[in-house]
Amino acid sequence: MQQWQETDPDGPSEADIARFSSEYKTCPSCREEVYDQAEFCTACNHAFMPQDEAKGLPLWVFITAGFLLLSLIAVGFAI
Numbered sequence: 001m002q003q004w005q006e007t008d009p010d011g012p013s014e015a016d017i018a019r020f021s022s023e024y025k026t027c028p029s030c031r032e033e034v035y036d037q038a039e040f041c042t043a044c045n046h047a048f049m050p051q052d053e054a055k056g057l058p059l060w061v062f063i064t065a066g067f068l069l070l071s072l073i074a075v076g077f078a079i
């Protein structure tokens with residue numbers, strides 16, 4: 001009866017547990033750490049975006065990076 005952890009096909013494998021339980025994201029509203037899979041913040045009920053951002057970089061990253069690049073270029077010309 002002690003081998004259920006390794007032989008139970010219905011139970012989550014250790015790899016799955018490690019994969020899902022180790023992913024956290026920081027709530028942009030209250031800075032609380034919540035599970036990456038959570039749809040709402042457990043602390044302030046902030047609604048997170050759909051899980052698209054888990055698959056790739058969200059659009060705002062590129063927009064922010066673009067602004068940052070433009071700012072650096074502007075500063076470079078200003079000096």
Ligand SMILES: [Zn+2]
Pocket residue numbers: 027028029030031032041042043044045046
């Ligand atoms: Zn929150």
